[in-house]
Amino acid sequence: xxxxxxxxxxxxPTRMSKATALRRHQIIRRADGITxxxxxxxxxxxxxxxxxxxxxxxxxxxxxxxxxxxxx
Numbered sequence: 529x530x531x532x533x534x535x536x537x538x539x540x541p542t543r544m545s546k547a548t549a550l551r552r553h554q555i556i557r558r559a560d561g562i563t564x565x566x567x568x569x570x571x572x573x574x575x576x577x578x579x580x581x582x583x584x585x586x587x588x589x590x591x592x593x594x595x596x597x598x599x600x
Contacts, residue, residue, distance in 0.1 A: 538553070551573045
């Protein structure tokens with residue numbers, strides 16, 4: 529049995545478009561498997577020179593291509 533207060537934090541990509549990516553997050557208490565929190569965040573790829581959204585390079589999209597949700 530895990531120590532008291534031990535949690536599992538998981539995050540995974542769910543969808544990517546030209547300049548944005550959606551990620552899901554889940555926090556689970558290890559002792560009983562109860563989900564304590566879930567979240568959905570939107571990430572935006574920003575050009576560091578113009579400080580404006582820009583299209584993600586193909587290698588980045590391939591590297592973070594959404595896959596099946598990990599089992600927790």
